[in-house]
Amino acid sequence: MKLTNxxxxxxxxxxxxxxxxxxxxxxxxxxxxxxxxxxxxxGEVVLLTGPSGCGKTTLLTLIGALRRVQKGELSVxxxxxxxxxxxxxxxxxxxxxxxxxxxxxxxxxxxxxNVQMGADLLKGLSYRKRREHSRNWLxxxxxxxxxxxxxxxxxxxxxxxxxxxxxxxxxxKLLLADEPTSALDSVTGREIVSLLKRLATEQNCSVLMVTxxxxxxxxxxxxxxxxxxxxxxxxx
Amino acid sequence: xxxxxxxxxxxxxxxxxxxxxxxxxxxxIAGICFAxxxxxxxxxxxxxxxDASVTVHRLFDADLVLVSPRSMSSISMSGFPRRRLVQVMxxxxxxxxxxxxxxxxxxxxxxxxxxxxxxxxxxxxxxPLLTDPKFSEKAQKLKNSGRVLFDDLSREEFGPVPDWFxxxxxxxxxxxxKRVRVAGLVSLGPSFGADGNMITxxxxxxxxxxxxxxxxxxIGLIRLNAQADHQKVLRSLSASLPNDVKVxxxxxxxxxEKNYWRTSTSIGFIFTLGAAMGFVVGCVIVYQILYSxxxxxxxxxxxxxxxxxxxxxxxxxxxxxxxxLAVMGYVPAYLSGQALYALVRSSTKLPVSMDPQRACxxxxxxxxxxxxxxxxxxxxxxxxxPADIF
Numbered sequence: 001m002k003l004t005n006x007x008x009x010x011x012x013x014x015x016x017x018x019x020x021x022x023x024x025x026x027x028x029x030x031x032x033x034x035x036x037x038x039x040x041x042x043g044e045v046v047l048l049t050g051p052s053g054c055g056k057t058t059l060l061t062l063i064g065a066l067r068r069v070q071k072g073e074l075s076v077x078x079x080x081x082x083x084x085x086x087x088x089x090x091x092x093x094x095x096x097x098x099x100x101x102x103x104x105x106x107x108x109x110x111x112x113x114n115v116q117m118g119a120d121l122l123k124g125l126s127y128r129k130r131r132e133h134s135r136n137w138l139x140x141x142x143x144x145x146x147x148x149x150x151x152x153x154x155x156x157x158x159x160x161x162x163x164x165x166x167x168x169x170x171x172x173k174l175l176l177a178d179e180p181t182s183a184l185d186s187v188t189g190r191e192i193v194s195l196l197k198r199l200a201t202e203q204n205c206s207v208l209m210v211t212x213x214x215x216x217x218x219x220x221x222x223x224x225x226x227x228x229x230x231x232x233x234x235x236x
Numbered sequence: 237x238x239x240x241x242x243x244x245x246x247x248x249x250x251x252x253x254x255x256x257x258x259x260x261x262x263x264x265i266a267g268i269c270f271a272x273x274x275x276x277x278x279x280x281x282x283x284x285x286x287d288a289s290v291t292v293h294r295l296f297d298a299d300l301v302l303v304s305p306r307s308m309s310s311i312s313m314s315g316f317p318r319r320r321l322v323q324v325m326x327x328x329x330x331x332x333x334x335x336x337x338x339x340x341x342x343x344x345x346x347x348x349x350x351x352x353x354x355x356x357x358x359x360x361x362x363x364p365l366l367t368d369p370k371f372s373e374k375a376q377k378l379k380n381s382g383r384v385l386f387d388d389l390s391r392e393e394f395g396p397v398p399d400w401f402x403x404x405x406x407x408x409x410x411x412x413x414k415r416v417r418v419a420g421l422v423s424l425g426p427s428f429g430a431d432g433n434m435i436t437x438x439x440x441x442x443x444x445x446x447x448x449x450x451x452x453x454x455i456g457l458i459r460l461n462a463q464a465d466h467q468k469v470l471r472s473l474s475a476s477l478p479n480d481v482k483v484x485x486x487x488x489x490x491x492x493e494k495n496y497w498r499t500s501t502s503i504g505f506i507f508t509l510g511a512a513m514g515f516v517v518g519c520v521i522v523y524q525i526l527y528s529x530x531x532x533x534x535x536x537x538x539x540x541x542x543x544x545x546x547x548x549x550x551x552x553x554x555x556x557x558x559x560x561l562a563v564m565g566y567v568p569a570y571l572s573g574q575a576l577y578a579l580v581r582s583s584t585k586l587p588v589s590m591d592p593q594r595a596c597x598x599x600x601x602x603x604x605x606x607x608x609x610x611x612x613x614x615x616x617x618x619x620x621x622p623a624d625i626f
Contacts, residue, residue: 061622061623064542064622066542066621066622066623067623090541090544090546091544092544093541093542093543093544094543094544095544096544098542098543100539100625102625104535104536104539104625106249106533106536106539106540107256107533107536108249108252108253108256108257108533109247109249109252113247113252116247117247117249117540117543118543120246120247121543121544121545127245127246150256166543170543170544
């Protein structure tokens with residue numbers, strides 16, 4: 001709840017200053033992020049591109065509060081993540097929606113139940129309300145006829161739609177997407193990204209999307225390029 | 237209550253994880269069920285054998301029992317002088333006594349002519365022996381020399397005596413090399429020490445076993461008047477009688493026998509060990525199932541953690557899987573246990589039955605087994621790193 005207040009007080013969704021990160025220990029220790037600085041404003045859609053291995057995903061997992069910050073300032077939805085406790089990060093994650101390269105749906109749950117796993121994180125709503133909420137989100141992504149299907153029986157595009165519905169059903173303030181179109185053909189990929197952008201904008205939710213796909217770059221409010229662990233200066 | 241339930245209700249993830257993989261669930265249930273049956277059987281045999289060792293003891297019409305202090309159990313009873321019972325009669329609360337001879341004799345199967353040891357009880361046909369009210373009438377037939385009452389629950393190796401007798405045939409056979417005739421049937425039940433029982437008069441008993449000193453008996457049954465305080469009479473009798481006899485209440489007499497089988501033989505240990513084996517096997521099976529289940533779904537658990545679910549919530553999912561498995565495995569184990577007990581009763585004539593206490597113990601053992609395995613399998617969850625799934 002505190003997080004919500006902070007993010008409404010015109011704070012940036014994400015504020016990064018001098019963030020560095022290393023993998024490994026001792027001799028094999030390798031730096032993957034070199035003093036990265038960037039900001040994402042509320043409601044903004046930011047695309048992050050760059051060759052593979054340049055540290056995009058590492059940056060994404062750091063912002064997603066899935067890794068411990070080693071050096072630098074990283075503040076997400078008003079919470080300083082450097083030196084934060086594990087529980088604080090876990091609570092923060094409830095306010096961050098994540099969409100993965102693979103859809104990462106729960107195989108044993110139907111589309112509707114998968115979305116409800118996201119909605120179940122909402123506090124103070126009855127089961128019926130949360131169920132209704134998840135259904136609305138599935139209708140929103142155009143899957144009203146596939147609610148009772150298992151992920152196994154859905155196409156790649158449909159699975160990614162379910163993943164979007166799941167991420168958004170927890171009413172996140174920030175959405176992180178890691179190559180959401182990589183497993184899809186170009187038409188479906190385009191559709192998914194447009195849908196994602198429309199829904200996120202309606203929710204006033206900031207989006208940070210990592211992608212390789214040059215066909216979807218135009219959905220971005222802002223485009224960031226990354227190379228060798230550094231964010232390149234914006235060339236407009 | 238309802239309100240808070242609606243608010244806390246969530247997708248039953250544990251249940252769905254189990255039931256959407258029917259084959260694995262079936263294997264798990266079969267494994268737990270097998271472990272449960274093993275525990276039911278081993279504990280059932282153990283308790284059944286202890287109970288079976290006192291089937292005859294329970295039927296005696298007695299409040300107090302005299303035995304020799306040298307007697308160890310029903311299979312090694314020592315004699316004591318019969319006049320101790322006469323001395324007991326002097327006590328004002330004692331209303332009757334029955335001297336009983338107790339020994340194993342060789343019974344010849346009238347059909348196959350092979351011999352087998354049978355427990356023979358000898359008593360005065362005029363005095364009460366068993367609590368069964370119909371028994372005293374049957375006992376009258378023993379007044380003729382050479383007559384015996386045969387236990388119709390004896391194992392079949394003693395021959396088809398009850399069938400022949402009920403057909404109206406005259407059943408005659410040899411006991412300890414001497415001719416006897418079956419004059420009636422009684423129902424006592426085989427025990428662990430004795431495969432079969434027969435009752436005869438003391439006179440016949442002494443003829444069958446001439447080496448028994450005529451003044452010596454193995455058991456003295458004492459009946460007290462209804463108002464008497466058993467403990468008080470027991471103390472006063474113990475004080476007045478010489479130490480070549482021991483006075484026991486009927487309960488103590490039963491415990492004395494059970495205790496022999498429990499402590500002086502390895503039966504208790506063997507069957508408890510068998511039950512422990514079942515427990516361990518069950519633990520391994522449940523652990524394997526839950527561990528592979530967690531491993532297979534590790535990416536999904538990591539996704540849930542990335543979504544903001546707490547590690548404890550996920551531990552709860554695995555714990556609930558354990559509880560579901562315990563319940564789903566217990567029900568068939570209980571039913572199979574019932575069926576197998578019935579089978580054991582009919583084939584071995586041991587008094588094995590589903591005792592509610594044992595049913596509870598096995599349930600809690602299975603629950604503990606599942607929870608212990610679940611808590612070990614949970615350690616795998618710690619490996620679920622949400623940062624790896626990107």
